[in-house]
Amino acid sequence: MRIAIASGKGGAGKTTVTASLASVWDRPFIAVDTDVEAPNLHLFLPPAVEASETVGLEVPILDPERCTLCGACRAICRYKAIAQFASRLTIFTDMCHGCGGCFAVCPSQALTPGSRELGVLDQGTVLEGRRPTPATARSPKRAPCRR
Numbered sequence: 001m002r003i004a005i006a007s008g009k010g011g012a013g014k015t016t017v018t019a020s021l022a023s024v025w026d027r028p029f030i031a032v033d034t035d036v037e038a039p040n041l042h043l044f045l046p047p048a049v050e051a052s053e054t055v056g057l058e059v060p061i062l063d064p065e066r067c068t069l070c071g072a073c074r075a076i077c078r079y080k081a082i083a084q085f086a087s088r089l090t091i092f093t094d095m096c097h098g099c100g101g102c103f104a105v106c107p108s109q110a111l112t113p114g115s116r117e118l119g120v121l122d123q124g125t126v127l128e129g130r131r132p133t134p135a136t137a138r139s140p141k142r143a144p145c146r147r
Contacts, residue, residue, distance in 0.1 A: 010038075019044035022126065031126060047124030055121050057098040061114035062091055073102035073111060 003021065005014045015033070022031050022045055033041035060073070060082075067089055074082045074089070081095035082102060093116045103111050 015041055015044065042122075045126040047122060047126050048128065049122045049124040051123045053121045053123075055118045056115035057096070057118055058100065058113050059093040059096040059098060059116045060091055060102050060111040062089055063110045063112065064089070066108045066110035068108050068110070070107060072105040072107065076101040076105050 005018050008014055015035075018031065018033075018041060022029060031041060031045060033039040069084065069087060069089060071084060074084055077096075078099075079095050079097050081092045081097075083090050083092070093114070096116065103113070
């Protein structure tokens, strides 16, 4: 079975529902927080981190000696990450989306691939690597209500 909890406004409770389901799920599962702006499932299900990997995005690095200021790279960039000020080309790597179009159109090959760090991808085990037993997955028994 696959369950995906996606979409919805911030604060709707997607992460809370995901963490709640994971904490009572009685089979192995994979929990992935793909929220681009605020991935915070780790706050509810703290992982025992087993591996970490720095994740980057390929961005252009300019070689000013080879650049002819033809403007082809600037023209193809939809995110305005490449600008020309007088006789100088400037690359705003924080605005680059890594499409690679600028590499393809540069006739003088003045752009070489560089990397912009996006963050760290942690992989690990939650809930101490164990599945909740049916006894721990349910709410504690309560005394019957007497009237």
